[in-house]
Amino acid sequence: MSKPEDNLHAMRHSLAHITAAAVKRLWPHAKFGVGPVIENGYYYDIDLGKVTVSEADFERIETEARKIIAEDQVFEHFNLPITEAIAWAKKEKQPYKLELLNDLQRAGTTVAKDLDSAELGLKAKGDSKVEEVSFYRNGDFTDLCRGPHVASTGKVGAFKLMRVAGAYWRGKDTNPQMQRLYGVAFAKEAELKQHLVMLEEAKSRDHRKIGEDLKLFFISENVGAGLPLLMPRGETIKHELMNYMRVKEQNRGYQYVSTPVLTQSKLYERSGHASYYLENMYGTKPDEEGNIFYLKPMNCPHHHMIYEKLVDSYRDLPLRLSEHAGLYRYELSGALTGLIRMRGPITQNDSHIYVTADQVEAEFTNVLQLFEEVYKETGVKDYWFRLSLPDFAKEKYAGDKERWEWAGDIIRRCLQGAQAKFVEELDEAAFYGPKVDIQIKNVHGKEDSIATVQLDIVVPERMGIKYVDSEGKDQYPLVIHKSIMGAFERFMAFLLEQTAGKLPVWLSPEHIRIITVNQEDATVACADDMLKQGQELGLRISVDNTNESVGKKIRAAEMMKVPYVVVVGQKEIETKKVTPRIRKDLVVNGDSSEYPVVNFLKTVANEVKSRTTKTSL
RNA sequence: GCCGAUGUAGCUCAGUUGGUCAGAGCGGCUGUUUUGUAAACAGCGGGUCGUGGGUUCGAAUCCCUCCGUCGGCUCCA
Numbered sequence: 001m002s003k004p005e006d007n008l009h010a011m012r013h014s015l016a017h018i019t020a021a022a023v024k025r026l027w028p029h030a031k032f033g034v035g036p037v038i039e040n041g042y043y044y045d046i047d048l049g050k051v052t053v054s055e056a057d058f059e060r061i062e063t064e065a066r067k068i069i070a071e072d073q074v075f076e077h078f079n080l081p082i083t084e085a086i087a088w089a090k091k092e093k094q095p096y097k098l099e100l101l102n103d104l105q106r107a108g109t110t111v112a113k114d115l116d117s118a119e120l121g122l123k124a125k126g127d128s129k130v131e132e133v134s135f136y137r138n139g140d141f142t143d144l145c146r147g148p149h150v151a152s153t154g155k156v157g158a159f160k161l162m163r164v165a166g167a168y169w170r171g172k173d174t175n176p177q178m179q180r181l182y183g184v185a186f187a188k189e190a191e192l193k194q195h196l197v198m199l200e201e202a203k204s205r206d207h208r209k210i211g212e213d214l215k216l217f218f219i220s221e222n223v224g225a226g227l228p229l230l231m232p233r234g235e236t237i238k239h240e241l242m243n244y245m246r247v248k249e250q251n252r253g254y255q256y257v258s259t260p261v262l263t264q265s266k267l268y269e270r271s272g273h274a275s276y277y278l279e280n281m282y283g284t285k286p287d288e289e290g291n292i293f294y295l296k297p298m299n300c301p302h303h304h305m306i307y308e309k310l311v312d313s314y315r316d317l318p319l320r321l322s323e324h325a326g327l328y329r330y331e332l333s334g335a336l337t338g339l340i341r342m343r344g345p346i347t348q349n350d351s352h353i354y355v356t357a358d359q360v361e362a363e364f365t366n367v368l369q370l371f372e373e374v375y376k377e378t379g380v381k382d383y384w385f386r387l388s389l390p391d392f393a394k395e396k397y398a399g400d401k402e403r404w405e406w407a408g409d410i411i412r413r414c415l416q417g418a419q420a421k422f423v424e425e426l427d428e429a430a431f432y433g434p435k436v437d438i439q440i441k442n443v444h445g446k447e448d449s450i451a452t453v454q455l456d457i458v459v460p461e462r463m464g465i466k467y468v469d470s471e472g473k474d475q476y477p478l479v480i481h482k483s484i485m486g487a488f489e490r491f492m493a494f495l496l497e498q499t500a501g502k503l504p505v506w507l508s509p510e511h512i513r514i515i516t517v518n519q520e521d522a523t524v525a526c527a528d529d530m531l532k533q534g535q536e537l538g539l540r541i542s543v544d545n546t547n548e549s550v551g552k553k554i555r556a557a558e559m560m561k562v563p564y565v566v567v568v569g570q571k572e573i574e575t576k577k578v579t580p581r582i583r584k585d586l587v588v589n590g591d592s593s594e595y596p597v598v599n600f601l602k603t604v605a606n607e608v609k610s611r612t613t614k615t616s617l
Numbered sequence: 618g619c620c621g622a623u624g625u626a627g628c629u630c631a632g633u634u635g636g637u638c639a640g641a642g643c644g645g646c647u648g649u650u651u652u653g654u655a656a657a658c659a660g661c662g663g664g665u666c667g668u669g670g671g672u673u674c675g676a677a678u679c680c681c682u683c684c685g686u687c688g689g690c691u692c693c694a
Contacts, residue, residue, distance in 0.1 A: 054621065165689030166620025173691045177620055180689070208687095212628075221667080221685055277694055298694050332618050332692060333685090341693080430694065449693085481694090518651045547651075555655035569653055581654060 016042040021141035022064035041184035058161040072154030073139040085133040104130040158192040159185040207493040208338040210501040226336040226343030233509035254320040259302035262293040271301040280330040295328035322351040339493040349485040354477040388428030432458035443497040451486040516545040517569030537605040586615040
């Protein structure tokens with residue numbers, strides 16, 4: 001994102017004003033919210049009352065904006081005492097601006113911390129006393145704003161209105177909903193064009209499109225929204241990921257368990273989840289005894305039950321329990337996004353590590369190391385850690401403040417010790433403790449959590465699960481909730497987007513496809529023999545002996561992103577050698593050469609086993 | 618859930634202002650062909666135009682309801 005001191009930032013900010021000014025010319029009664037610079041552009045929140053803007057209006061707005069740019073209006077800066085600023089907002093009939101100014105006068109920036117201080121014409125965040133407010137004026141459009149802006153409206157670069165979306169005033173869903181006009185802007189027309197091309201390309205990497213093209217998964221209206229069905233190819237990928245994690249974790253002392261998907265609410269009442277999440281859980285109708293059972297949205301309480309059964313003494317700790325369970329969570333319909341945000345089954349790669357206070361740091365560090373290792377091996381790039389802390393101004397965080405700070409400090413030390421790059425954010429913690437979220441951007445640039453590790457300082461005590469310490473006293477354990485791959489479906493989605501569907505060989509639904517040149521008996525027999533040999537080596541291998549041209553069958557295999565394609569005809573029958581066609585991204589050095597069939601198959605089998613991302617062929 | 622957009626064959630999409638508008642390409646099936654590293658040729662099937670109402674002599678086309686999808690907002694154990 002551009003920085004406030006950059007000229008590009010000033011251009012984008014100025015375009016926000018110009019866009020608002022254009023809207024005001026077309027709809028003089030328009031009420032304005034805020035209009036900050038964002039990645040690649042800007043937005044402005046507007047409220048036109050009964051009228052709404054739609055994309056059909058963009059041309060008119062852009063035309064008007066271009067007129068303002070052509071007029072080359074000077075951006076004039078001036079300050080007003082807060083009382084005069086309030087008078088201005090009243091006179092201009094700008095209720096949103098008026099609300100902001102009133103808040104600023106009454107309580108300073110602390111009440112307006114949900115907004116960027118730059119939008120408020122303030123010098124910096126944290127000014128608690130506001131006496132003067134900064135304004136900018138261009139032509140007949142005036143707005144409170146800290147700036148900076150370009151010198152005049154003619155000095156902005158290339159821009160384009162992209163979309164309009166609903167956005168709640170000050171981000172609260174109880175507030176009125178405004179319309180948010182999004183624009184992208186760059187210094188040069190060519191950069192803007194390049195950006196638009198990039199956005200088009202991103203669409204082809206969207207995991208939902210890849211899922212369709214590669215026959216991985218789909219969502220059936222008959223089954224329901226947010227409930228994807230994995231087809232054989234998709235399930236293969238998920239299963240490989242699950243196997244991989246299971247072996248990895250078992251080798252590090254994690255023990256796998258299996259717990260019911262249906263559970264009475266009693267358990268969630270005991271764990272405290274009920275008061276936070278019951279409305280987001282799917283329940284059955286009452287049975288004959290009147291009991292309602294819920295589809296589990298998390299495994300924690302179940303694992304805590306197993307803990308109770310297995311642990312008596314500190315000598316039993318740490319206990320590391322894992323489960324790959326299908327969870328169900330009610331998600332708002334507007335939040336659903338393919339495999340990234342679904343209602344179920346969310347196959348969580350879920351572990352709970354029960355530790356004493358002395359063990360927590362070492363265990364937490366181990367988990368961070370496991371993250372780095374797994375992400376390196378699976379080829380996940382461009383992720384970062386977020387230390388998610390509570391915001392004590394809100395009431396949802398249970399337990400006492402000192403304990404929260406103690407837990408937050410431990411995690412921070414672990415992150416620093418692991419030399420992990422991380423950011424800290426308030427009001428992102430779980431209700432039972434601070435956590436580290438592993439953040440990633442999806443193909444459209446939207447930030448998502450891919451995985452999480454949390455330090456639970458609340459639930460064991462609340463549930464009364466205990467152990468006896470070395471002095472014979474009862475203690476509550478700490479619980480590290482960790483999920484390296486998050487949900488396997490979601491992890492798969494990110495991998496698909498990062499690789500554009502060209503998964504490493506070990507994750508490919510089909511390792512090798514054999515294509516026959518013709519349908520003569522000898523050719524088919526040769527292909528079948530090769531198929532059998534491959535299967536014995538554990539390879540996912542198939543034969544395409546359909547009555548199509550070789551070119552067409554190759555094309556079909558390429559489009560399915562099959563890593564290795566082998567053509568079988570008279571030559572291969574005679575020499576028992578193959579010249580594999582290797583998917584481009586796997587190749588290290590250019591030329592493809594000839595290999596005895598057995599050597600080729602064994603090499604691929606080894607690549608699958610070692611999970612390499614490049615080929616040695 | 619809210620705001621905006623959108624929904625036509627398995628997939629990608631055409632269908633101007635309501636009147637042979639139910640179409641194309643790919644995929645599928647059948648036949649011919651027996652093919653050498655990204656699309657052989659021919660023919661044939663295939664859709665109550667998301668759903669349910671309404672307006673109209675007449676609706677894929679206009680209006681409303683609901684469902685799904687897309688982009689945001691909110692939420693995310």
